[in-house]
Amino acid sequence: MKPLLIAVLLCFVVGAPAYGRSLPEDFAYGLPLTPSGATPFAEVELPLAVYHTLTRADLGDLRVFNSAGEEVPHLLRGPEAVVTETPGAARAVPFFPLRAADDADEALAVRVAEAPGDWRVEIQTRSQAEPTTKVPVSGYLLDLGGLDFSVAQVELDWEDGGDFFGEVEVATSDQLKDWRPLTRVVLARLDYQGRRLEHRRIDLPTAPGRYLRLRWSGSAPLLEPARVVASARPSHATLPEIRQWLPVTATPLAETPGLSRVDLGGRLPVAALRVTFAEANNLARLRLSSGANPEGPGRHRAEALVYRLRFGERELVSAELPLTASRDRYWFLRSDDGLAGARLEFGWRPDRLCFLVRGTGPFLLAYGNANLNSPPTAGAELLHSAEIAGAGVPAPERLVPGDVVTLGGPERLLPRRSSPSWRTLTLWGVLGLGVVLVGVLAWRLQRQLREAPTDSSSSE
Missing domain, CATH: 2.60.120.260 (Galactose-binding domain-like)
Incomplete structure (x- = not known):
C-alpha cells in the first residue's frame, strides 16, 4: 500500500508546477538585455514595438528570464515621477x-x-x-x-x-x-x-x-x-520631457461627419498632441475623446484651438496640447472646420521595466501572449521594499535592449481555440492518473476491511 500512496503524491507534486511556470517560447517575441551585474537591479524603457504587441490592458503579458530560462521578479514603473507644480507668486x-x-x-x-x-x-x-x-x-x-x-x-x-x-x-x-x-x-x-x-x-x-x-x-x-x-518661476518642476512623438493618421468616420478615429496600435502612455498644418492660415477648433472601444465615442479628454497663421514673414503656430494621463488605444478627433492635410503626432513617455538581476545573463524580455493565465513570479514587491532610489541603494542600471528575436511567433498573440497544448494534456493526464490511483487505493482499503473479521474468526 505504501508504494501506491507514494505514487499518488508524486502525481500531484509533478503536476503542480506545470500550471504556473512560464517559458520564453510561450511569448511571441523577445528583447535581449545584457546588464553588467554591477547593481542588483536593471531597468529598460519599453520600446514602441512592445506596446504594439502586448495583448493585455494591464501590460501583464511580459516576463523577464535569465540565461537558464528562469523567470526573475520584475516591476513596471510609470514614466518619471510627476512632481506637482506650485505656481509662482x-x-x-x-x-x-x-x-x-x-x-x-x-x-x-x-x-x-x-x-x-x-x-x-x-x-x-x-x-x-x-x-x-x-x-x-x-x-x-x-x-x-x-x-x-x-x-x-x-x-x-x-x-x-x-x-x-x-x-x-x-x-x-x-x-x-x-x-x-x-x-x-x-x-x-x-x-x-x-x-x-x-x-x-x-x-x-x-x-x-x-x-x-x-x-x-x-x-x-x-x-x-x-x-x-x-x-x-514655479517652485517645482513640471512633467518630464516627452521623449518620443508618434505620427498618426486620422481616419474619417463616414457615419459621423467631422469625426475621425486614430488607432495608436497599442496602449501607449500618451501625454500630448501636436497638430501641424501643411499650409499657413489655417484655424480649427479641436475636441478629443478616447476609449478602448474602436466604435467610440470615448471619454472627453481635451478641447483647444489649433492654428498656423502667417503675417508677412512671421508665423504664429499653436503650442502642443497637453493631455491627461491615458492608455486608451483609440482616440477620436472632432473638428467641424476640418483637419485635412494636418500632421498629427501623439507625444508619449515610455514605461520603465525594472527587474532583479538574478542568475547569469544575457537576460530576455519576453512579451506577447494572448492566453497567459499565470501571474508573474512572486517577489516583485522586493523592488518596492528595496527603495531603489533611496540612500545607500544604487540606482538601477539603465539598459538598451538588443534587436527583436522571435520566440513563439505571432500565433502566441491569437486567443487559443485549437486543441490544448501538450503541457495542459500532461497536467490533466497526471491528475486523472492520480484520481484513478486514489480510487484503487480506496477499493483495496475497503476490501481489506471486509476480510479482517473472517481472518480473526478463523484464528479462534
Whole structure:
C-alpha cells in the first residue's frame, strides 16, 4: 500500500508546477538585455514595438528570464515621477508707455522719479518736434523694483480693441541704460469667424534687472488702463520631457461627419498632441475623446484651438496640447472646420521595466501572449521594499535592449481555440492518473476491511 500512496503524491507534486511556470517560447517575441551585474537591479524603457504587441490592458503579458530560462521578479514603473507644480507668486507692476519718433534709441528721453507710494514719469522726444501724447506708442517700460521675487514671465492684459499681431523685443537694465537683450516673442490678439486667439505671455530665459523694456517692431497695443502682471518661476518642476512623438493618421468616420478615429496600435502612455498644418492660415477648433472601444465615442479628454497663421514673414503656430494621463488605444478627433492635410503626432513617455538581476545573463524580455493565465513570479514587491532610489541603494542600471528575436511567433498573440497544448494534456493526464490511483487505493482499503473479521474468526 505504501508504494501506491507514494505514487499518488508524486502525481500531484509533478503536476503542480506545470500550471504556473512560464517559458520564453510561450511569448511571441523577445528583447535581449545584457546588464553588467554591477547593481542588483536593471531597468529598460519599453520600446514602441512592445506596446504594439502586448495583448493585455494591464501590460501583464511580459516576463523577464535569465540565461537558464528562469523567470526573475520584475516591476513596471510609470514614466518619471510627476512632481506637482506650485505656481509662482504674481503681482501687477507699474508700466509706462514709450513714445518715440522713427528711431527710438535716438529720440527717447526717459526720466523716472520714485517716491514712497508715488510714481512720476517724464518721457519726451529729444527733438521736441511735437507733444509726446501725439507720438504713437512704440513700447512700454516696466518697473520690477517693488517685487520681492525673481520674475520668470510677464503677461500683458490690453484693452479690448482691434486685432493685433506683432513681434516685441525684450531688454533689461538696472539703471535705464546699457540695455541687455533678453528675448524676442510674438504677441497677438486675433478675432476670426467668431473665435478669439490671444498670446499675451512673455517667458524670460533669465532673471531680469529692475527695468524691462518692451519695444515693438510696429505699433504697440494699447495697454492703458489695463495691467501688466509679473510672475515668479514655479517652485517645482513640471512633467518630464516627452521623449518620443508618434505620427498618426486620422481616419474619417463616414457615419459621423467631422469625426475621425486614430488607432495608436497599442496602449501607449500618451501625454500630448501636436497638430501641424501643411499650409499657413489655417484655424480649427479641436475636441478629443478616447476609449478602448474602436466604435467610440470615448471619454472627453481635451478641447483647444489649433492654428498656423502667417503675417508677412512671421508665423504664429499653436503650442502642443497637453493631455491627461491615458492608455486608451483609440482616440477620436472632432473638428467641424476640418483637419485635412494636418500632421498629427501623439507625444508619449515610455514605461520603465525594472527587474532583479538574478542568475547569469544575457537576460530576455519576453512579451506577447494572448492566453497567459499565470501571474508573474512572486517577489516583485522586493523592488518596492528595496527603495531603489533611496540612500545607500544604487540606482538601477539603465539598459538598451538588443534587436527583436522571435520566440513563439505571432500565433502566441491569437486567443487559443485549437486543441490544448501538450503541457495542459500532461497536467490533466497526471491528475486523472492520480484520481484513478486514489480510487484503487480506496477499493483495496475497503476490501481489506471486509476480510479482517473472517481472518480473526478463523484464528479462534
